[in-house]
Amino acid sequence: MASLESFVAEYLKAEQERESDGIPPLPLNEEQVAAVCEALLEDDIDPGAFVLQGQKDTVESLVYLLGERVSPGVTDASYVKADWLGDILKGKKNSPHISRLEAIQMLGHMGGGANIPHLVDALEIDEETADLSAQFLSLLILISPLKVTEISDLAKKGNEFATRILASWASGKWFDAIEPLPEKVTCVVARTSGEINTDFFSPAQEAGTRDDIPLHALSMLSTSPGDKDFLTRLESLKRKNPDIPILFAGDVVGTGSSRKSASNSLIWWIGQDIPYTPNKRRGGVVMASKIAPIFFNTLRGCGAVPVRCAAGKLTEGLLVEIDFPSGKVTDKDTGKVLTEFSIDPPSISEEARAGGRNLLIIGRKLTSRAREICSKLGIDADDPPMTLPERKEAQKGQPYSLAQKLVGTAAGLAGVLPGEYAEPQAHLVFSQDTTGKMTRQELEELACTHFATVFIQSFCHTAAGPRSKDAEMQFTLTDFVNRLGGIALRPGDGIIHTNGNRFLLPYFVGTGGDSHTRFPIGISFPAGSDLVAFAASQGYLPLDMPESVLVRFSGEIQEGITTRDLVNAIPWVAIQEGKLNLKKGDEKVNVFADRILEIEGLGDISVEDAYKFTDTSAERSAAACTFAHSPDRIIEYVKNNIKFLEENFIKRNRSKQIKVIINLMKKWLKSPTFMEADAGASYADVIEIDLNTITEPLLAAPNDPDKIVTLSEAAGTDIDEIFVGSCMVDITDFRAASLIMSDKRVSENVRFWAVPPDRESNIELTNEGVHQKLMFAGANIHVPGCSLCMGNQGQVATGSTVVSTSTRNFENRMGTGAQVYLGSSVVAAISGVLGKIPTVNEYQTLYNKRIKPNETKINKPLEF
Numbered sequence: 001m002a003s004l005e006s007f008v009a010e011y012l013k014a015e016q017e018r019e020s021d022g023i024p025p026l027p028l029n030e031e032q033v034a035a036v037c038e039a040l041l042e043d044d045i046d047p048g049a050f051v052l053q054g055q056k057d058t059v060e061s062l063v064y065l066l067g068e069r070v071s072p073g074v075t076d077a078s079y080v081k082a083d084w085l086g087d088i089l090k091g092k093k094n095s096p097h098i099s100r101l102e103a104i105q106m107l108g109h110m111g112g113g114a115n116i117p118h119l120v121d122a123l124e125i126d127e128e129t130a131d132l133s134a135q136f137l138s139l140l141i142l143i144s145p146l147k148v149t150e151i152s153d154l155a156k157k158g159n160e161f162a163t164r165i166l167a168s169w170a171s172g173k174w175f176d177a178i179e180p181l182p183e184k185v186t187c188v189v190a191r192t193s194g195e196i197n198t199d200f201f202s203p204a205q206e207a208g209t210r211d212d213i214p215l216h217a218l219s220m221l222s223t224s225p226g227d228k229d230f231l232t233r234l235e236s237l238k239r240k241n242p243d244i245p246i247l248f249a250g251d252v253v254g255t256g257s258s259r260k261s262a263s264n265s266l267i268w269w270i271g272q273d274i275p276y277t278p279n280k281r282r283g284g285v286v287m288a289s290k291i292a293p294i295f296f297n298t299l300r301g302c303g304a305v306p307v308r309c310a311a312g313k314l315t316e317g318l319l320v321e322i323d324f325p326s327g328k329v330t331d332k333d334t335g336k337v338l339t340e341f342s343i344d345p346p347s348i349s350e351e352a353r354a355g356g357r358n359l360l361i362i363g364r365k366l367t368s369r370a371r372e373i374c375s376k377l378g379i380d381a382d383d384p385p386m387t388l389p390e391r392k393e394a395q396k397g398q399p400y401s402l403a404q405k406l407v408g409t410a411a412g413l414a415g416v417l418p419g420e421y422a423e424p425q426a427h428l429v430f431s432q433d434t435t436g437k438m439t440r441q442e443l444e445e446l447a448c449t450h451f452a453t454v455f456i457q458s459f460c461h462t463a464a465g466p467r468s469k470d471a472e473m474q475f476t477l478t479d480f481v482n483r484l485g486g487i488a489l490r491p492g493d494g495i496i497h498t499n500g501n502r503f504l505l506p507y508f509v510g511t512g513g514d515s516h517t518r519f520p521i522g523i524s525f526p527a528g529s530d531l532v533a534f535a536a537s538q539g540y541l542p543l544d545m546p547e548s549v550l551v552r553f554s555g556e557i558q559e560g561i562t563t564r565d566l567v568n569a570i571p572w573v574a575i576q577e578g579k580l581n582l583k584k585g586d587e588k589v590n591v592f593a594d595r596i597l598e599i600e601g602l603g604d605i606s607v608e609d610a611y612k613f614t615d616t617s618a619e620r621s622a623a624a625c626t627f628a629h630s631p632d633r634i635i636e637y638v639k640n641n642i643k644f645l646e647e648n649f650i651k652r653n654r655s656k657q658i659k660v661i662i663n664l665m666k667k668w669l670k671s672p673t674f675m676e677a678d679a680g681a682s683y684a685d686v687i688e689i690d691l692n693t694i695t696e697p698l699l700a701a702p703n704d705p706d707k708i709v710t711l712s713e714a715a716g717t718d719i720d721e722i723f724v725g726s727c728m729v730d731i732t733d734f735r736a737a738s739l740i741m742s743d744k745r746v747s748e749n750v751r752f753w754a755v756p757p758d759r760e761s762n763i764e765l766t767n768e769g770v771h772q773k774l775m776f777a778g779a780n781i782h783v784p785g786c787s788l789c790m791g792n793q794g795q796v797a798t799g800s801t802v803v804s805t806s807t808r809n810f811e812n813r814m815g816t817g818a819q820v821y822l823g824s825s826v827v828a829a830i831s832g833v834l835g836k837i838p839t840v841n842e843y844q845t846l847y848n849k850r851i852k853p854n855e856t857k858i859n860k861p862l863e864f
Contacts, residue, residue: 112142
């Protein structure tokens with residue numbers, strides 16, 4: 001009993017520590033599960049040795065922990081639990097406290113993964129055991145294709161229980177057994193105002209706790225200027241309205257990063273516990289005037305009901321009734337209609353019932369496959385109660401945009417029009433470290449044991465200054481990715497996008513657990529860790545095709561204008577045309593929100609520069625972005641990347657997936673094909689940008705990436721810090737900055753951060769003497785990675801004014817109270833030298849002296 005005694009002491013201590021924060025203990029790890037299982041083999045357990053609240057004695061407490069406090073799927077702990085229960089089931093072990101049938105019940109509550117082989121084996125033990133096992137298997141959907149085939153083979157041999165399971169799956173009984181959404185529900189409103197981005201829902205400073213949902217949820221909105229007291233207010237609402245669910249309302253919610261932790265935190269406070277899944281909740285209703293697309297989808301993944309509607313009258317503390325069939329929200333006291341809504345897409349109702357979007361899609365796939373098997377075997381099956389998607393045939397002569405063609409080709413179709421559902425192949429899936437542990441959790445819950453596509457894991461958010469917890473994560477996550485057949489970058493390799501984009505082909509469709517997963521060729525739909533895990537484990541993406549907005553450039557690029565200025569021109573022109581504004585709530589206008597941004601007219605710029613355009617589509621709240629290139633640029637890019645993979649990358653990474661990509665690239669180069677938009681393709685809107693009208697640099701002013709000002713408007717602002725780094729820069733930016741600073745020094749009142757995006761650029765910049773020039777001038781060179789852009793391992797001084805080349809400048813992201821301008825590396829370097837944002841004349845003088853004579857040298861892409 002020594003192992004039980006040590007387990008009890010450890011568990012109670014940890015429980016008490018977390019109880020003081022008002023959160024439940026962590027799920028049991030594999031060592032703890034083993035200790036519980038070993039104890040349950042004993043006859044003489046002291047009934048008073050370990051009694052949890054709500055349990056009567058030690059045995060009941062241990063059984064409760066084993067049944068309720070072990071994460072499902074294919075976690076290390078779930079394997080220990082499932083194998084032990086399987087031994088009980090087969091008679092290899094005997095517990096006086098858990099019978100064979102009780103073991104089946106526990107296995108049946110484990111979702112899928114580690115438990116499935118034991119439940120399938122039970123179909124051939126005896127009638128009573130097989131009957132109970134069939135009851136549970138009939139309602140489970142996380143079944144590997146191999147195990148479905150095994151059950152099908154049993155049915156062919158006359159196993160009546162296997163036949164019953166197939167008929168149940170084919171009839172959708174797993175879905176029918178779940179209660180549908182109520183037609184009406186009474187809620188109390190909790191509200192935020194203004195723009196609540198994912199940095200506020202899930203602060204970057206607390207990134208290390210994201211995989212611990214209850215703990216991380218304690219920091220929700222703690223950095224939001226207007227809602228730091230939100231959790232206190234929420235607790236008050238719950239006390240005043242016991243047992244009444246919360247309706248979360250807002251103006252603009254979920255902009256920014258793709259972190260699923262933002263939704264997890266919100267749902268922790270407004271959702272319901274998931275049976276037999278510790279420390280995770282699902283459900284809840286969110287209503288806001290604008291909900292960013294990635295956040296919208298991660299809410300769907302949580303089984304919540306996200307609704308975009310006029311939410312201005314949903315004030316905090318109101319008791320309201322939501323009538324789903326009529327699409328109305330009324331004040332319970334007055335009966336007044338506060339807003340009207342529709343659930344869009346309609347599948348959200350079925351997703352919420354199934355427990356989340358992923359579960360519905362996987363369940364529908366299982367039902368469809370089971371129906372095919374039943375048809376072949378002559379097994380009768382009822383019509384399923386859920387909607388099964390139908391393949392739509394394209395109309396002859398239908399014109400498609402580039403995005404619609406890319407998605408269509410990946411889905412085996414000519415194209416996919418807005419509003420249509422498609423399941424395109426996921427050619428590449430990216431994962432980064434501050435969401436990687438959550439992606440691992442989702443993969444384990446989905447019972448994934450091998451990646452179904454090319455999966456790349458980076459450590460760009462924690463490379464700069466890893467704490468012990470970060471270092472442990474880097475090791476364990478690398479091991480996990482390698483085990484599943486993925487590609488794990490090394491800390492210091494640099495940013496996921498810079499590295500991952502080198503694996504691209506122009507027809508690729510993909511996703512990634514970072515909102516800046518925006519391929520410069522092909523198309524990507526960034527997502528939260530649940531959809532990233534889904535794509536990695538299933539090999540395809542579930543997609544409700546968005547509309548597209550065409551941004552078309554024309555004219556000639558003016559002297560002194562950089563790529564970053566043209567990137568900033570997109571929101572600048574949109575604001576001038578009234579298609580974008582900086583207002584909040586019901587008055588917010590954003591033509592790009594939830595749509596695909598398709599860019600034309602700059603086909604001759606490098607693919608690296610094109611990424612700066614696709615990258616910042618995240619800041620426009622776009623769902624995705626495409627860029628129309630000249631074929632020569634793409635061929636040049638692919639050839640260069642083959643050299644990188646063959647001569648550099650494969651020497652430090654053992655994954656077989658690298659050779660898969662190299663072979664695909666070489667095959668494509670033998671007969672390169674390119675897609676382009678059809679004449680007559682329709683767009684939700686078109687924005688024309690005349691390059692001749694952009695005559696001075698453009699910056700995003702504090703603290704909104706859409707708040708674009710001209711250099712003239714910002715000139716003279718005193719600057720405290722400069723950041724040249726993030727996924728928005730490449731080697732050309734550092735060459736430009738170093739030339740600006742030749743024979744000059746960083747102003748004595750300015751701190752200058754220079755952070756190369758990747759290992760290869762870092763090496764070449766050293767070889768070219770660029771780092772030497774920057775350091776001599778007073779800049780500090782840091783480890784390749786995200787650095788200040790993320791703000792989790794380095795921050796600017798409190799209240800400082802910054803010029804940054806990074807992606808976004810949300811409140812408190814780069815540093816508490818920081819006022820951040822976003823602009824080109826040239827503007828940043830000049831600002832660093834002058835100690836202030838330059839005038840147009842100061843800018844042009846240095847540009848013409850330092851940059852213009854060296855443009856060919858500066859703009860040469862990194863070659864391998």
